[in-house]
Amino acid sequence: MDEKVKEEQSIADISAEIVPECCLDEEALSCEQKSEVEELKAKVAELEDKYLRANADFDNMKRRLEKEKMQAIAYAHEVFARDLLPAIDSLEMAILAGNNADVDSADLFVKVKEGLELTIEQFRKTFEKHGVELVDIEGTFDPNFHEAVMQVESEEKSSGEILQVFQKGYKIKERILRPAMVSIVK
Incomplete structure (x- = not known):
């Protein structure tokens, strides 16, 4: 609310700049100057109306976009x-x-x-x-995609390789939903 008062004050300041105070004594003005003052007052009123309408349109659009955003979030799934x-x-x-x-x-x-x-x-x-995919469980252990729950010695595989999968992991695009729970070779 304070912003609107400040905006209206700034409009009054602008109109004062356009029509100097010395010209506001309408009795001392010539007919030509009076018509010019009236034109300027009308132009200030028109610009003020346009400004207020544009500001109201902006506020309405902002509220509508916020509502649409909240609905998009609520019904995303x-x-x-x-x-x-x-x-x-x-x-x-x-x-x-x-x-x-x-x-x-x-x-x-x-x-x-x-x-x-x-x-x-x-x-x-x-x-x-x-876009939901299985996490790759072939090859070596990657802490970004796997969770090691056990380390086992093995002669068949080298150190750091995945030996057994206890629970599959999933990712959506590149974000991990759940890491794969695996046992790895010591």
């Missing part, structure tokens, strides 16, 4: 979540298949295993679509 729904549906169908009493348990196991493999594949495709 909407597409990703929507793409995961088929995988969840597949898992629910697997549970329902387990409730079917007409199916032999050996056949049920094979079908549930196939369903789980297909569901994992759905998850992988969705992750790939959204």
Whole structure:
């Protein structure tokens, strides 16, 4: 609010510069000077109106952009979540298949295993679509991508190489979501 008062004062100062105080005594002015003063007053009023409108437009745009930004943040994961729904549906169908009493348990196991493999594949495709990748676990230990939970001696591999993976790691683009938990060779 103080800024608007300062802005209005600065407009008054500008108008005082344009129309000097000696010219404000309208009785002492000639007809030509009076019309010039009226034109300048009208121009100052017009510029003041334009300024106030532009300032209001700017404030409105700033509020609208802030609102759009907050909505974008709130719903940023909407597409990703929507793409995961088929995988969840597949898992629910697997549970329902387990409730079917007409199916032999050996056949049920094979079908549930196939369903789980297909569901994992759905998850992988969705992750790939959204830039989520597995952390590379081949080669030597990298503390940026791996978390060593154990060191083991091995004659098959050299020191610092990954021997076993306990939990896969994931990254989105170049940012680590979860490091791979591995054991490394001493």
